[in-house]
Amino acid sequence: MHLITMAHLGEAQGVIEYFNLKRITPHYFEGELLCCLITGEGPFEAATTTSHYLGQKKFNSVINLGIAGTLSDDFKVGEIYGVRSIYLIIDGKPQFKSFKSFEKGADCLTSFERIVSSQKANKLSGIGHLVDREAWGVAMAAKTCGVSFKCFKLISDVAGTIGACEIVRDNAQNGSLQLAQFLQNIIEDRPSEKNHTELQGFHFTVSTRHKFEQMLKKISIREAIEIDDVAELFNLDELREQKILPKDRTRLLLNQMENKLDPLKEKLESGLQKWKTPLEREGIFIQTDSTWESDEVKLSFSAKTQLELEQKIEILRNLKFKPFENLRNGNFNVE
Amino acid sequence: MWNKIYVEEHLIHNPRVQSILEKLKQVPILITSYDEIWGKSKKPYLHKRDSLNLFIAQKKGQLLKLAPDAYGQAGEPHYYFIHAFNCIYECQYCYLQGYFNTPDIVLFVNHEEILEEMQKSLESYPNQKVWYHAGEFSDSLALTHLTGELELYHDFCKKNPRATIELRTKSVNIKELIKLSPLKNFIISFSLSPFSMGKVIDLKTPSSLSRLKAMVELKKNGYQIAAHFDPIIYQDQFDEHYKTLLQTMKDMELTDNLNYLSLGVVRFTKDVYREVERNYPDSPIHSTPMIKSFDNKVRYTHPMRMWMMNKVKDAAINAGVSSELIYLCMEEND
Ligand code: SF4
Numbered sequence: 051m052h053l054i055t056m057a058h059l060g061e062a063q064g065v066i067e068y069f070n071l072k073r074i075t076p077h078y079f080e081g082e083l084l085c086c087l088i089t090g091e092g093p094f095e096a097a098t099t100t101s102h103y104l105g106q107k108k109f110n111s112v113i114n115l116g117i118a119g120t121l122s123d124d125f126k127v128g129e130i131y132g133v134r135s136i137y138l139i140i141d142g143k144p145q146f147k148s149f150k151s152f153e154k155g156a157d158c159l160t161s162f163e164r165i166v167s168s169q170k171a172n173k174l175s176g177i178g179h180l181v182d183r184e185a186w187g188v189a190m191a192a193k194t195c196g197v198s199f200k201c202f203k204l205i206s207d208v209a210g211t212i213g214a215c216e217i218v219r220d221n222a223q224n225g226s227l228q229l230a231q232f233l234q235n236i237i238e239d240r241p242s243e244k245n246h247t248e249l250q251g252f253h254f255t256v257s258t259r260h261k262f263e264q265m266l267k268k269i270s271i272r273e274a275i276e277i278d279d280v281a282e283l284f285n286l287d288e289l290r291e292q293k294i295l296p297k298d299r300t301r302l303l304l305n306q307m308e309n310k311l312d313p314l315k316e317k318l319e320s321g322l323q324k325w326k327t328p329l330e331r332e333g334i335f336i337q338t339d340s341t342w343e344s345d346e347v348k349l350s351f352s353a354k355t356q357l358e359l360e361q362k363i364e365i366l367r368n369l370k371f372k373p374f375e376n377l378r379n380g381n382f383n384v385e
Numbered sequence: 386m387w388n389k390i391y392v393e394e395h396l397i398h399n400p401r402v403q404s405i406l407e408k409l410k411q412v413p414i415l416i417t418s419y420d421e422i423w424g425k426s427k428k429p430y431l432h433k434r435d436s437l438n439l440f441i442a443q444k445k446g447q448l449l450k451l452a453p454d455a456y457g458q459a460g461e462p463h464y465y466f467i468h469a470f471n472c473i474y475e476c477q478y479c480y481l482q483g484y485f486n487t488p489d490i491v492l493f494v495n496h497e498e499i500l501e502e503m504q505k506s507l508e509s510y511p512n513q514k515v516w517y518h519a520g521e522f523s524d525s526l527a528l529t530h531l532t533g534e535l536e537l538y539h540d541f542c543k544k545n546p547r548a549t550i551e552l553r554t555k556s557v558n559i560k561e562l563i564k565l566s567p568l569k570n571f572i573i574s575f576s577l578s579p580f581s582m583g584k585v586i587d588l589k590t591p592s593s594l595s596r597l598k599a600m601v602e603l604k605k606n607g608y609q610i611a612a613h614f615d616p617i618i619y620q621d622q623f624d625e626h627y628k629t630l631l632q633t634m635k636d637m638e639l640t641d642n643l644n645y646l647s648l649g650v651v652r653f654t655k656d657v658y659r660e661v662e663r664n665y666p667d668s669p670i671h672s673t674p675m676i677k678s679f680d681n682k683v684r685y686t687h688p689m690r691m692w693m694m695n696k697v698k699d700a701a702i703n704a705g706v707s708s709e710l711i712y713l714c715m716e717e718n719d
Contacts, residue, residue, distance in 0.1 A: 267671075268671060271668070313689075
């Protein structure tokens with residue numbers, strides 16, 4: 051369910067009719083696919099009303115739809131644009147917090163006051179392309195409630211020009227229909243993304259799936275290939291032939307992927323094992339930092355007799371740190 | 386190029402500002418102080434691609450910043466001088482993307498005040514060589530055809546042989562330099578990436594090959610030159626890529642003419658790393674595992690960074706760079 055927020059009833063009329071929305075309160079309308087909330091003008095009004103309704107019902111996304119004035123020749127009156135970033139303007143000055151809606155599009159300034167002078171509009175034109183009165187408040191409420199947020203603006207007028215308000219009023223009906231048709235297009239269902247972990251013979255938990263997906267992406271970047279082609283770099287059939295549990299097969303696959311991404315992983319692991327093994331055989335265990343960041347080495351053993359203790363101390367006396375230091379310093383050409 | 390140009394109104398009759406505006410041919414918007422707009426709201430870094438603003442302003446507060454030891458000159462004081470914020474280029478690893486709240490560029494025009502500070506700092510070390518680096522917060526040559534301040538800094542070096550200025554750049558904008566005479570203590574250093582990697586990560590910059598050509602041109606004109614291989618980023622065969630870069634430098638007779646070569650493996654503060662992930666999710670930077678290191682910076686593992694640094698160092702020595710001139714940007718100095 052989407053929550054559509056619009057500032058005025060006039061703008062929302064098209065959406066209400068197009069989607070057959072039922073009036074629940076004077077400002078709130080419900081339908082099967084979406085609900086529409088009339089927030090009123092001003093960022094704080096918009097934030098308060100939107101938060102109130104987000105607290106009442108679960109929504110998948112909030113879409114702020116409405117009109118805006120343009121500050122830039124690149125964004126034309128009569129067109130609808132996706133909004134990229136939203137800034138808040140108080141007393142003509144930008145405030146710190148900004149919100150993102152899309153990667154590309156127009157930057158929108160939500161202003162406390164109407165921008166009626168060209169001088170003010172000019173000063174703001176370096177900060178954003180559009181001016182509205184509510185998007186920032188809606189974005190603030192959506193982000194605070196952890197709901198995805200998108201914003202689209204229909205350009206109604208050139209900000210800072212005389213008569214902008216009249217133009218907005220006169221075109222309200224047309225604009226409202228245009229917004230409704232646009233909304234219909236954007237909320238149509240999109241195909242869901244492919245699940246790469248549906249591999250026969252492998253079992254993924256939440257965390258191994260996450261790890262797998264991340265490594266798929268990294269390998270696709272490294273090898274400059276599509277994510278769908280990464281699995282071909284690994285011999286999955288060979289792994290399937292091994293008589294082991296699906297979750298262990300997944301572990302082996304993840305290990306192979308890690309080795310592909312980290313050119314030193316295998317060398318370091320085998321070098322470390324080689325250093326540890328003789329001591330482990332004597333019952334002395336060595337623990338090192340798994341990220342290799344710390345040079346600290348923890349040694350542990352147990353002894354039952356004085357003799358055993360002395361034997362182990364003697365073995366430790368002969369322990370050389372150099373092989374570990376060489377590994378840690380990426381120095382692989384020495385034994 | 387510029388979306389809007391903002392100028393602090395008290396500077397509008399300043400000849401240097403007038404000269405910049407004449408070259409830009411764009412009507413400026415007057416403001417009281419650049420920081421009334423610049424950095425006031427969080428402007429996403431990549432907005433620089435289509436709505437980069439320029440601010441012309443007076444730098445207030447700190448004009449010089451003490452820097453860690455560098456280039457093997459332990460004990461010699463190093464300073465950054467701050468003449469600009471932000472950069473026209475877009476290197477994927479640039480730390481500026483997580484440093485300021487905005488990618489908009491500020492050009493400070495009160496160079497005389499910066500130079501006064503430099504003079505004072507120099508006098509506070511009466512018997513020592515003092516280094517001054519430009520380019521901590523911006524590329525130090527990219528816009529010099531507009532800003533025209535190089536001559537002032539060059540004069541400072543001429544008058545003060547104890548002072549060394551390093552201009553660090555990825556630009557090939559050397560026209561203004563060529564007009565000046567070379568000085569021993571006026572060093573132009575170029576940051577270089579291997580050719581294939583540079584194409585992918587040094588966005589909007591001149592290619593590494595063009596930078597090498599600019600180095601040759603400067604060298605021909607008697608300039609002191611230096612190079613930085615920083616950040617070194619892992620890719621398959623990275624050492625071969627560095628060997629190719631170094632071989633090209635050798636063929637162009639650059640390797641035995643460097644004042645120094647500094648090497649550093651890629652590292653980020655947590656904030657910058659988050660920005661790099663957000664801004665360049667498909668960058669090769671993310672294809673090699675990184676960890677939170679001893680100082681909370683995000684880096685490759687210790688073995689990996691030492692291994693990479695030593696491989697590149699060996700390649701540089703084999704290409705004729707004297708080992709005493711190779712400076713490793715060690716972690717404790719970051
Ligand atoms: S040239 Fe330097 S300052 Fe400019 S984007 Fe690249 S790393 Fe950043």
